[in-house]
Amino acid sequence: MPSLKGVLIAGVSEMDRTELAGYRDPVSANAMSIARAAHDAGVNVHDIDVVLTYDSLVKPDILQANRVAEYLGVNATVAATVGSAGATPVTALLMADALLRNGSADTVAIAHSDLRSTAGRDQVIAMMAANVGNPEFEAPFGPIIPTMYALLADWVVGAGRATANDLADIAVATRSWAALNPNARFTQPLTRDEVLTAPRVAGLFGKYDCCLVTDFSGAFIVTAGDRDRGSRPVRVRSVVSSSSHEELSQIDPDRPMAAAERAAADLFAAAAVEPADIDAAFLYDCFTSTVAQQLIAYGLTRERPLSWLLGEVGTGPGGGLPVNTHGGLLSATTSGIFHLIEAVRQLRGTAGRRQIPDPSLALVTNLGGLYSTHCAAILEAC
Amino acid sequence: MTTHHPAALAGAEHATAVSIPYWEALAEGRFVLQRCTACTRYQHYPRRICRHCSSESLEFASASGTGTVFAATLVHRSNSHRASPSRPYWLAIVRTDEEPLLFALLSGVPAELDRPDRGSGLQGARVELDWAEIRSTGLLAVHPIQP
Numbered sequence: 001m002p003s004l005k006g007v008l009i010a011g012v013s014e015m016d017r018t019e020l021a022g023y024r025d026p027v028s029a030n031a032m033s034i035a036r037a038a039h040d041a042g043v044n045v046h047d048i049d050v051v052l053t054y055d056s057l058v059k060p061d062i063l064q065a066n067r068v069a070e071y072l073g074v075n076a077t078v079a080a081t082v083g084s085a086g087a088t089p090v091t092a093l094l095m096a097d098a099l100l101r102n103g104s105a106d107t108v109a110i111a112h113s114d115l116r117s118t119a120g121r122d123q124v125i126a127m128m129a130a131n132v133g134n135p136e137f138e139a140p141f142g143p144i145i146p147t148m149y150a151l152l153a154d155w156v157v158g159a160g161r162a163t164a165n166d167l168a169d170i171a172v173a174t175r176s177w178a179a180l181n182p183n184a185r186f187t188q189p190l191t192r193d194e195v196l197t198a199p200r201v202a203g204l205f206g207k208y209d210c211c212l213v214t215d216f217s218g219a220f221i222v223t224a225g226d227r228d229r230g231s232r233p234v235r236v237r238s239v240v241s242s243s244s245h246e247e248l249s250q251i252d253p254d255r256p257m258a259a260a261e262r263a264a265a266d267l268f269a270a271a272a273v274e275p276a277d278i279d280a281a282f283l284y285d286c287f288t289s290t291v292a293q294q295l296i297a298y299g300l301t302r303e304r305p306l307s308w309l310l311g312e313v314g315t316g317p318g319g320g321l322p323v324n325t326h327g328g329l330l331s332a333t334t335s336g337i338f339h340l341i342e343a344v345r346q347l348r349g350t351a352g353r354r355q356i357p358d359p360s361l362a363l364v365t366n367l368g369g370l371y372s373t374h375c376a377a378i379l380e381a382c
Numbered sequence: 383m384t385t386h387h388p389a390a391l392a393g394a395e396h397a398t399a400v401s402i403p404y405w406e407a408l409a410e411g412r413f414v415l416q417r418c419t420a421c422t423r424y425q426h427y428p429r430r431i432c433r434h435c436s437s438e439s440l441e442f443a444s445a446s447g448t449g450t451v452f453a454a455t456l457v458h459r460s461n462s463h464r465a466s467p468s469r470p471y472w473l474a475i476v477r478t479d480e481e482p483l484l485f486a487l488l489s490g491v492p493a494e495l496d497r498p499d500r501g502s503g504l505q506g507a508r509v510e511l512d513w514a515e516i517r518s519t520g521l522l523a524v525h526p527i528q529p
Contacts, residue, residue: 126461129461132461133485134427135393135396136393136394136396136397136398136401136427137393137426137427137484137485137522138485139393139396139461140392140393140520140521141460141473141485141487141521142457142460142461142467143457143460143461143473144459144460144461146459147455147457147459147460147473150455150457151453151454151455151473151475152453153455153501154453154454154455154501154502154504154505155452155453155505157500157501158453158501158502158503158504158505158506159505163500164498164499164500164501165499196498196499197498200456200458200470200498201458201459202455202456202457202458202459203454203455203456203457203496203498203501203502204455204498204501206498247427248475248485249426249427249475249482249483249484249485250483251483253452253475253477253483
C-alpha cells in the first residue's frame with residue numbers, strides 16, 4: 001500500500017435494522033458499532049484513545065461517551081458526548097481531525113445510535129419540537145421543525161432559486177437510491193405527482209418532503225498516517241464548520257444561507273479543489289429543501305438553474321452527480337453519520353448495487369438547527 | 383376598540399426581566415421594539431446588550447407595526463402542547479420597517495391561496511398589525527395592507 005499522509009477514515013460500520021431491533025439501549029448499540037468499525041479498520045478496540053458520541057434523543061445522557069468507552073473496556077484519553085444537533089457527526093470529525101493533527105490522539109472512534117421506536121414516533125416529534133423556537137416570540141405559534149423549514153423553503157421558492165417540482169424530484173431521486181439499499185426504511189418508488197399530492201404538513205411540504213423517524217446505529221474510526229492493516233481507508237481532504245443564528249427570526253433575511261456559503265468557501269479552499277471536481281454528494285436531507293439549498297450554496301449547480309442539475313445531469317441512479325446514494329434521511333435512516341459512512345463505502349468501491357463508477361472526491365454535509373450550523377467535509381479515495 | 387374579551391398574550395408567560403415592557407405595551411395596544419440609544423438600531427427579541435454595537439444602553443421605542451412578508455407558510459400540523467390557532471393557519475416571518483424579523487399570524491389571507499406547486503407567493507407583501515386578531519388569539523398577528 002502506498003504511503004498515506006494526513007487524517008484517514010479507516011473503518012466504518014452500520015448495524016442492520018433487524019439486528020438493531022434486539023437492542024434497548026443506545027450505549028450498547030454504539031459500543032457494538034464502534035467495535036465493528038474498529039475491526040473494519042484493522043484496529044484493536046483497546047487502542048482507541050478518543051471516543052466521541054452524539055447523544056440519544058430518547059435516552060439523553062451527558063456521560064454517554066464515557067459509558068460507551070467503559071462498555072468496551074477502553075481507557076480513553078478523551079471521552080466526550082458531543083452536541084451540535086444534526087451537525088454532530090461531522091463536528092466530531094472536525095474535532096478528531098484537530099486532535100490527530102496536533103498529536104493529542106492516535107485513534108478516534110465516533111458513533112451515533114438511537115432507538116427512537118422505543119419512545120414512539122409522535123413522542124419523538126414532540127421531543128424535537130420542545131426545543132424549537134423562542135419561548136416568548138416563536139413557540140406560541142405552535143411550530144414543529146417542518147414548519148420552520150417550510151418557511152425557509154417558501155423563501156427559496158419565492159426567490160426563484162428552486163421550484164416545488166425541484167423539491168419533489170429530490171424526494172423521487174433519493175427514493176430511487178434507497179431502493180438499492182437493503183438497510184433503507186422505505187424502498188418503494190415514488191413519482192413527482194405522489195410527492196406533490198401527499199398529505200400536507202406545512203406549506204410546500206407534504207409527508208415525502210420530511211425526514212423519517214427510525215432507529216439506527218453506526219460508527220467510524222479516524223486515524224492519522226500510514227495504515228498497513230484493515231480495509232482501504234479514505235482521506236479527509238478538508239473539514240470545516242460555520243455557524244450563524246439559532247432562532248429562525250434571527251436569520252439574516254438578505255443572506256439566509258450565509259453560513260453555508262462561508263462553509264463552502266472555506267471547505268473548497270482548504271481542499272484546493274472546485275465544486276466541479278466533486279463526484280458524489282452526501283447532503284443532510286432533513287427536508288427536500290435542504291438538499292436544494294445546499295446544492296446551490298456549495299456551488300454544485302455551477303450557477304445554472306437547480307432544475308438543470310436535477311433534470312439534465314441527474315442526482316439519482318445513473319445520474320451525473322449522485323446525491324445521497326444510501327437513500328438519506330428522507331428514505332433510509334435518521335442520522336447524518338450515514339452520509340459520511342456511505343461516502344466512505346462509495347470511495348472504497350464497496351457500495352454494492354448502488355456503487356457509482358470510480359469516484360475519487362465526495363462532499364459530505366451535516367446541518368444543525370435551522371440552517372444554524374453547517375459542517376462539511378471533502379473525502380478522497382486513497 | 384374590540385368588544386372581545388382580550389385573550390391572554392400567549393408569549394407573555396415566558397416574559398423575562400428584560401422583555402416585560404414589550405408585553406405590557408402590547409397588552410395596552412401599543413407596539414414597541416427595543417432600540418439601542420448608542421447606535422439607534424432596533425433588535426428583537428429584547429436583550430441586555432445591543433447585538434449591533436454591544437452597548438448596554440437600550441430602551442423600548444414606539445414602532446410602526448408595518449413591514450414586509452419575508453416568508454409565509456400554511457400550517458397543517460402544529461405542536462399540540464402549545465397555544466396555537468385552529469388549523470390550517472398562515473404563519474409569516476415579517477421583516478419590520480424597523481429591521482428586526484417577527485413571527486406573526488397572517489390573517490385575511492384565504493387558505494386556498496396556498497398551492498403546493500408554487501408556495502405562498504406572499505413574499506414582499508406589505509402588512510400591518512391586526513389588533514382585533516391579536517386580541518382574539520393572544521398571538522401577534524398581521525394582515526395585508528389594502529392598496
